[in-house]
Amino acid sequence: MPKFSDYFFWLKWIDKIIVGSLWWVIAIAIVLWLPFTRPWWWIFMPIFLAIELKKLYIWWIEWDYNYANKKWVVMEMIPPNEILTPLKAMEDIFTVLWPVLYSPPTWREIWFEGILPHAAEWMSFEIVSIEGKVHFFMRVTEGHKTAIESALYAHYPNLEINKVSDYTKNVPQNIPNEEWDVYGEDFILGKSQVYPIKTYEKFFEPQGEKISAEEKRIDPIISLLESMSKLGSGEQFWLQFIIMSVDDKDEPLFKKEGEKVIAEIAKRPQKKVVTWVDWLNILIQDLIFGPVKERVGEKATYKWREISRSEGGEREMVVTPGEREVITEVENKLKKPIFRTNIRGVYLAKRENFKLTHRTLVRSYFSHFQTQNLNYIRFSFLTRPKTQYFFRKRIPFLRSRRQFRNYVLRFTPLFPNRSRECLILNSEEMATIFHFPLKVAGSALPVMQRVESKKGGPPANLPTE
Secondary structure, three states: OHHHHHHHHHHHHHHHHHHHHHHHHHHHHHHHHHHHHHHHHHHHHHHHHHHHHHHHHHHHHHHHHHHHHHHEEEEEEEOOOOOOOOOHHHHHHHHHHHHHHOOOOOHHHHHHHOOOOOOOOOOOOOEEEOOOOEEEEEEEHHHHHHHHHHHHHHHHHOOOOOOOEOOHOOOOOOOOOEEEEEEEEEEOOOOOOOEEEOOOHOOOOOOOOOOOOOOOOOHHHHHHHHHHHHOOOEEEEEEEEEEEEEOOOOOOHHHHHHHHHHHOOOOOOEEEOOHHHHHHHHHHHHHOOOEEEEEEEEHHHEOOOOOEEOOOOOOOOOOHHHHHHHHHHHHHOOOEEEEEEEEEEEEEEEOOOHHHOOOOOHHHHHHHOOOOOOEEEOOOOOOOOOOOOOOOOOHHHHHHHHHHHHHHHOOOOOOOOOOOOOEEEEEHHHHHHHOOOOOOOOOOOOOOOOEEOOOOOOOOOOHHH
């Protein structure tokens, strides 16, 4: 049964389109309409215009100046035919990338150079299937190219990284159209951001065991690559991971919420924020009922009520194994570098080749990482190109086109908002969902471009004449 608030969904559109954009026009009209403010219009109007001009200036210097002058490069990563490097190496790569992408700007850089105040730098890792052939790409700025290549080569020396043209430009840029159709989904966490997903340590060999024991390893990404390799002629599937390095200043509630979850599970008393409502409630009780009587008889005393500075019961020293696991996993997520992440999957094909079953092939991949007591990855209902009520053709069309545009530009789902409908994942979680496929005994690797032979320099004793 729909909620009462669901019937007023249109109020959000009015607030966003009219109030959010034309508030200064409404405010000036009110000033000119009221008799006692009309003579002072020359004071109010510059203030309202200055506020709106500030927004326009910030937008111009951030996106029309700073972003427009950035040079982006797309590079294809070709993994070797056999990878035995443990997944800990990929986690270390994301750990190295965190300070590369993290550069909090100064006041001058924000106002005069257009550096974004939060999560100023970003990059994307992408897994792409073009008619069944799988590729690994990354899109970075020219300034970050060397640092990222060094981090990858340090752990994968046989990896090939080649600068290529942007594959997204090989299809019409006005999709969906009469010839092409597209379907895309953004993915978010199903629970609070502080709960981690199932990570690679739960799939691979226990710590301390040699990695050569291949029969004891499972690599979920092989199932994804296998599904992507099944695409036929005229079909493409693009999977994108946009990462932005963030800290407590960019996500101020993340660490606090994690500590709150740990305290609730461990049944620790929590510090209560005292508001004026609490003081008013105590005052009314004291005025109506008077002070609280303690003890009886001659030893009776009276005491005015006090506001409790903490909430929660007594700390329970014994927790269940499941609760202990949740506490451990949440603490583990909080202590590692975190990335604000956008995961987007886009399926596009010519209309005569478009298969409905291929639209959501990435959902089964993310089901590998779900647990009942922790977290899981699901698609976002807010940006999904499907609606159940009004404009059932127009809304999916507009959302599909926005999905395609955001993928090509590597923008977040609700741009210019760069935080909503994004995940908060740490380096371990990122290495779990994006890495190069490992060689697993008894499994066949899907069709993908690979380095078939190792490259090396000439012998040191090779004569030159």
